[in-house]
Amino acid sequence: MEYTYSAEAETYTSSSTSPPSAMRKKRNSNTRRFSDEQIKSLETMFETESRLEPRKKLQLARELGLQPRQVAIWFQNKRARWKSKQLERDYTILQTNYNTLASRFEALKKEKQTLLIQLQKLNHLIQKPMEPSQRCTQVEAANIMDSESENGGTMKCEAEMKPSPSMERSEHVLGVLSDDDTSIKVEDFGLEDETGLLNFVKHADGSLSSPEDWGAFESNDLLDQSTSDYQWWDFWS
DNA sequence: GTCGGAGGCCTTTTTACTTCA
DNA sequence: CATGAAGTAAAAAGGCCTCCG
Numbered sequence: 001m002e003y004t005y006s007a008e009a010e011t012y013t014s015s016s017t018s019p020p021s022a023m024r025k026k027r028n029s030n031t032r033r034f035s036d037e038q039i040k041s042l043e044t045m046f047e048t049e050s051r052l053e054p055r056k057k058l059q060l061a062r063e064l065g066l067q068p069r070q071v072a073i074w075f076q077n078k079r080a081r082w083k084s085k086q087l088e089r090d091y092t093i094l095q096t097n098y099n100t101l102a103s104r105f106e107a108l109k110k111e112k113q114t115l116l117i118q119l120q121k122l123n124h125l126i127q128k129p130m131e132p133s134q135r136c137t138q139v140e141a142a143n144i145m146d147s148e149s150e151n152g153g154t155m156k157c158e159a160e161m162k163p164s165p166s167m168e169r170s171e172h173v174l175g176v177l178s179d180d181d182t183s184i185k186v187e188d189f190g191l192e193d194e195t196g197l198l199n200f201v202k203h204a205d206g207s208l209s210s211p212e213d214w215g216a217f218e219s220n221d222l223l224d225q226s227t228s229d230y231q232w233w234d235f236w237s
Numbered sequence: 238g239t240c241g242g243a244g245g246c247c248t249t250t251t252t253a254c255t256t257c258a
Numbered sequence: 259c260a261t262g263a264a265g266t267a268a269a270a271a272g273g274c275c276t277c278c279g
Contacts, residue, residue, distance in 0.1 A: 032268080034268085
């Protein structure tokens with residue numbers, strides 16, 4: 001190090017102007033720390049520019065009665081302190097964003113679970129072998145009643161008449177359970193085992209993942225999913 | 238291409254000050 | 259109240275790196 005600063009040697013001798021009385025007073029009791037006035041000037045300059053041009057550094061040093069080297073070191077330390085504070089601020093922001101994203105993820109998980117239950121119910125309705133006495137759902141019965149009134153009472157339950165695979169995607173069956181039907185509960189099906197449910201859905205479309213996979217989702221993926229055009233009923237198309 | 242000076246960043250040391258048992 | 263250890267913040271030193279002439 002080419003320059004060594006001695007507080008005892010006083011740097012004011014190199015200054016054309018004598019230090020303020022408060023500064024001198026403070027210096028007597030604290031030969032190392034800069035005075036409030038000096039700090040204020042340095043801070044003001046730092047707000048303008050965090051790196052000093054050599055010319056400005058000399059000028060500021062002259063004005064404050066400090067060595068240019070002291071001004072340079074002060075700016076260096078100030079930049080380090082500012083950077084440290086900035087890191088803290090950035091961390092706080094990141095933490096807030098993470099918390100927001102995590103709660104959103106949980107909400108989406110719940111929503112997904114609800115939708116899976118709806119799917120389960122639909123598949124249950126469609127694929128369950130129908131017993132003669134139960135071949136018509138209540139709604140189907142209602143539809144049939146409508147049809148019967150139109151056809152003179154001759155039409156039979158659709159399931160009974162046409163138990164083909166094409167029926168499985170019958171529009172009116174889907175119409176029974178709209179996507180905003182939130183009255184469906186897992187207990188209705190005795191399906192409390194999430195794994196079984198998910199396996200079922202995997203079989204259904206081969207695209208949905210397990211809870212373990214959810215944990216591996218990138219947040220961006222999550223956001224993308226939440227904003228995609230995908231609708232649950234696309235499952236059928 | 239390389240050499241040397243200037244200046245920046247990072248880490249560590251020194252010093253003054255505060256807090257607390 | 260006095261005192262000393264521990265903690266903290268600021269000033270400064272030293273090393274290393276990059277840039278530029």
